[in-house]
Amino acid sequence: DSGVTQTPKHLITATGQRVTLRCSPRSGDLSVYWYQQSLDQGLQFLIQYYNGEERAKGNILERFSAQQFPDLHSELNLSSLELGDSALYFCASSVGLTQGKESYGYTFGSGTRLTVV
Amino acid sequence: ELKVEQNPLFLSMQEGKNYTIYCNYSTTSDRLYWYRQDPGKSLESLFVLLSNGAVKQEGRLMASLDTKARLSTLHITAAVHDLSATYFCAVLLNSGYALNFGKGTSLLVTP
Numbered sequence: 001d002s003g004v005t006q007t008p009k010h011l012i013t014a015t016g017q018r019v020t021l022r023c024s025p026r027s028g029d030l031s032v033y034w035y036q037q038s039l040d041q042g043l044q045f046l047i048q049y050y051n052g053e054e055r056a057k058g059n060i061l062e063r064f065s066a067q068q069f070p071d072l073h074s075e076l077n078l079s080s081l082e083l084g085d086s087a088l089y090f091c092a093s094s095v096g097l098t099q100g101k102e103s104y105g106y107t108f109g110s111g112t113r114l115t116v117v
Numbered sequence: 118e119l120k121v122e123q124n125p126l127f128l129s130m131q132e133g134k135n136y137t138i139y140c141n142y143s144t145t146s147d148r149l150y151w152y153r154q155d156p157g158k159s160l161e162s163l164f165v166l167l168s169n170g171a172v173k174q175e176g177r178l179m180a181s182l183d184t185k186a187r188l189s190t191l192h193i194t195a196a197v198h199d200l201s202a203t204y205f206c207a208v209l210l211n212s213g214y215a216l217n218f219g220k221g222t223s224l225l226v227t228p
Contacts, residue, residue, distance in 0.1 A: 043218040056214040105150040
């Protein structure tokens with residue numbers, strides 16, 4: 001157990017629907033990162049939150065949004081789902097804003113496998 | 118735009134052999150990370166390299182970083198089947214926040 005908890009582990013939904021993925025960071029970590037992993041695109045950075053505030057955006061679609069709550073858990077909302085959104089979505093956490101000052105990398109959760117049918 | 122390229126992308130090697138995976142990146146950075154991923158599983162942190170010339174070793178794996186060449190290597194010594202997995206390198210821009218991953222090297226170690 002890495003300490004980063006993601007729920008649900010699996011999700012099957014229809015095109016056009018909306019889903020919410022949840023992530024609880026490791027205790028003491030203030031930053032949460034969301035990544036999408038697919039066979040053709042690899043691991044793509046979506047968005048980062050630090051202590052409740054959005055800090056960095058990557059290749060996140062407008063149909064996707066996220067937030068980090070006061071208790072530091074984060075949710076990734078995916079709407080108007082398309083077949084191409086099927087992927088493994090990872091959440092990762094870290095102590096600070098950047099990794100350079102730390103002696104370890106991000107800690108990843110076990111992921112949510114989203115299947116859009 | 119930061120590009121992170123790994124090669125090879127697929128590697129089949131016999132047990133007992135040595136091999137090196139290469140990770141090249143396109144923009145200045147002195148922070149590089151290696152991760153391992155087993156099929157359908159999460160990413161496990163292997164090494165964090167934070168300066169030019171950094172070398173770290175764990176068991177049969179050794180990672181190094183040459184920031185001038187923008188190159189990191191992951192060397193496998195006397196491979197065993199348990200090392201079969203996908204290995205990712207990831208780079209953090211000096212001015213950035215998020216790790217940028219390579220496409221991964223899928224390693225299969227056969228008897």
